[in-house]
Amino acid sequence: MTDVAFDAHDGIGAGGTADVRRRMRDELRQWAILAVGSLAIAGVFAFMLAVSRLPGIERVLPWPTGFFAKGLVIHVVFSLVVWFLTTFALLASIATLNATEEGPRLASLGATGAHLVALAFPFLLAPAFFNDSVASLNNYVPVIVHRSYYLGLLLFGLGIALPAVRLLANVGARRLQDFGHLALAMSAGAVIYIIALTCIALALSLSWGSEPGRTFHEHLFWGGGHVLQFLYALLMLTGWFVLLRSSLGETSFDADVFRLAIVLLAAFTLPAVFFYKVFEPFSPLQTEAFRRLQFVVALPSLIIAVGGLSGVLAARRRGPLPWHDPGFLALVLSPIVFGAGGIMGLMITGSDTRTPAHYHGTIAGVNLALMGLFLVHCLPALGRSVPPSRTVRAQILLFGFGQLVACLGLFWAGGYGAPRKMPAGAAHLVDGAVIGMYLHGVGALFAVIGGVLFVSTVARALLRQQPAAPGINSAAGSLTQIKGRRGGR
Numbered sequence: 001m002t003d004v005a006f007d008a009h010d011g012i013g014a015g016g017t018a019d020v021r022r023r024m025r026d027e028l029r030q031w032a033i034l035a036v037g038s039l040a041i042a043g044v045f046a047f048m049l050a051v052s053r054l055p056g057i058e059r060v061l062p063w064p065t066g067f068f069a070k071g072l073v074i075h076v077v078f079s080l081v082v083w084f085l086t087t088f089a090l091l092a093s094i095a096t097l098n099a100t101e102e103g104p105r106l107a108s109l110g111a112t113g114a115h116l117v118a119l120a121f122p123f124l125l126a127p128a129f130f131n132d133s134v135a136s137l138n139n140y141v142p143v144i145v146h147r148s149y150y151l152g153l154l155l156f157g158l159g160i161a162l163p164a165v166r167l168l169a170n171v172g173a174r175r176l177q178d179f180g181h182l183a184l185a186m187s188a189g190a191v192i193y194i195i196a197l198t199c200i201a202l203a204l205s206l207s208w209g210s211e212p213g214r215t216f217h218e219h220l221f222w223g224g225g226h227v228l229q230f231l232y233a234l235l236m237l238t239g240w241f242v243l244l245r246s247s248l249g250e251t252s253f254d255a256d257v258f259r260l261a262i263v264l265l266a267a268f269t270l271p272a273v274f275f276y277k278v279f280e281p282f283s284p285l286q287t288e289a290f291r292r293l294q295f296v297v298a299l300p301s302l303i304i305a306v307g308g309l310s311g312v313l314a315a316r317r318r319g320p321l322p323w324h325d326p327g328f329l330a331l332v333l334s335p336i337v338f339g340a341g342g343i344m345g346l347m348i349t350g351s352d353t354r355t356p357a358h359y360h361g362t363i364a365g366v367n368l369a370l371m372g373l374f375l376v377h378c379l380p381a382l383g384r385s386v387p388p389s390r391t392v393r394a395q396i397l398l399f400g401f402g403q404l405v406a407c408l409g410l411f412w413a414g415g416y417g418a419p420r421k422m423p424a425g426a427a428h429l430v431d432g433a434v435i436g437m438y439l440h441g442v443g444a445l446f447a448v449i450g451g452v453l454f455v456s457t458v459a460r461a462l463l464r465q466q467p468a469a470p471g472i473n474s475a476a477g478s479l480t481q482i483k484g485r486r487g488g489r
Helices: 017-050 067-098 108-129 148-173 181-208 212-246 255-267 270-278 283-316 326-346 352-380 390-415 431-462 472-479
Strands: 134-136 143-145
Touching: 017 108, 017 352, 017 431, 067 108, 067 134, 067 143, 067 148, 067 181, 067 212, 067 283, 067 352, 108 212, 134 148, 143 148, 148 181, 181 255, 181 270, 212 255, 212 270, 212 283, 212 326, 212 352, 212 390, 255 283, 270 283, 283 326, 326 352, 352 390, 352 431, 390 431
Parallel strands: none
Antiparallel strands: 134 143
């Protein structure tokens, strides 16, 4: 497994005092713990949801009113929004540190952001157990209608924004060709995130005073939620690029092609803010404009996918592929699962389980890329590498193939009319739909096992006792071998 860097500088925290390097290391570890902690919380709530549906369980455990819907909100938000955005904050912080010689300007914003996100967790979680709270199962950022939850969202959104703003302040007005690979990708991600927040703020101002129900929250997060899909795609494409060059070498993918795809992805989000001016707010035309905007994600994704496939085929002609490398396994499975989810999205014709089949596939594709990045790059950057053992490879395979089978099962069941957002037993299903749901259940079981193994592996690495702190430079080798400027092809 070849170590890889994103930037042209001498590793994380190469400049600055020992105290600066220590604080940098501590901040990155905080972001990593928050990211993997969000997955652990999502897993706990998934288990609680399953238990809450057992017949007669309400006589043993007094569940809060409407817990299934509220627990589903927590599971979705932490397994998707919180996990993706805290990982973005981690990568943005790494990019900031790589982009500076003597330590970053506005250095304290990163740690402050991590503290705000940590503070947001209890405010987001607590309303799930309140009897006076109500779930809103709207798209993109589902909500529990309670002041505590709204405060948690505010703290979380601000916490993620701080490292994004810090990155933009440190890269400043550099020429595009002077950006390192990670700095360019995460700077584009910071712009996308700010555009998403702007869309949410505009929607809030336009709907202020409305009853906080499903329609209100759908309007609030529809535009910004669509823009966030671009950020999630950017994280996935960055993962593909890094994992490809890590496992197959620097010549396996042209860095300029990656840079083009990233710039396109950010540019495509720019019209989103103007949709609130061009179209009547929350009208069918505006709703459709945001829906169609997301389809342009396909172009940069195809650019990276085609280039990546060419790199893999070229490497195969030179010799055997590194199937022992967990990063390479994640690289192969991520576009397969993401592509399957995308194809399913083109075949949706109604409101049934084909819709969750589509978005579970695309989300799983992003997850696989981030799992590979965490195992192969983020942990080594913190001096907490995980050896590429059989267990590590197994968790990638279990999660990837499990998610693929689960999505195929949902799509099969939806073709026979299985309704979405309904627990098992709540609707009568024809035999074809039953087969699909059983297939989904088997695939989901394997995916859960893979996810639990991944969380356990990363958590143990992050929480284990370290020897006397060597400073962040101890991991610099994992981040210094691919040059980030145009010369580093």
